[in-house]
Amino acid sequence: MITVANRIEVAPKDAEAFERAFRERAGLVDETPGFIRNQVLRPTREGDPYVVLTAWRSYDAFLAWTRSESFKRAHVHTGQAPTGSSKLEVHQVIQDSDQPDLEAEPPLQLKE
Numbered sequence: 377m378i379t380v381a382n383r384i385e386v387a388p389k390d391a392e393a394f395e396r397a398f399r400e401r402a403g404l405v406d407e408t409p410g411f412i413r414n415q416v417l418r419p420t421r422e423g424d425p426y427v428v429l430t431a432w433r434s435y436d437a438f439l440a441w442t443r444s445e446s447f448k449r450a451h452v453h454t455g456q457a458p459t460g461s462s463k464l465e466v467h468q469v470i471q472d473s474d475q476p477d478l479e480a481e482p483p484l485q486l487k488e
Contacts, residue, residue: 385460410437
């Protein structure tokens, strides 16, 4: 299991529009094989980024999503969103309180 965190800079004046865009999102990822959940986290300190956090059964499932037509459709208006820079981080889940029987996987070493 992995998480993907997209840390997105949003100017305070654009926060409301950014949040509205996520509340009104198409939801295409929700039906993607291997997708577990999506959370959009609002910063609590001025200057910190928003975090879009997704969970996936595997890195391969995440990659398949990013290469899909649904991904392209879901991100067609991304260039129009009121955001600054973003940083994508991938983490492997080694413990999850919702899944106490989560089996350990070999360390995932990405080269990308």
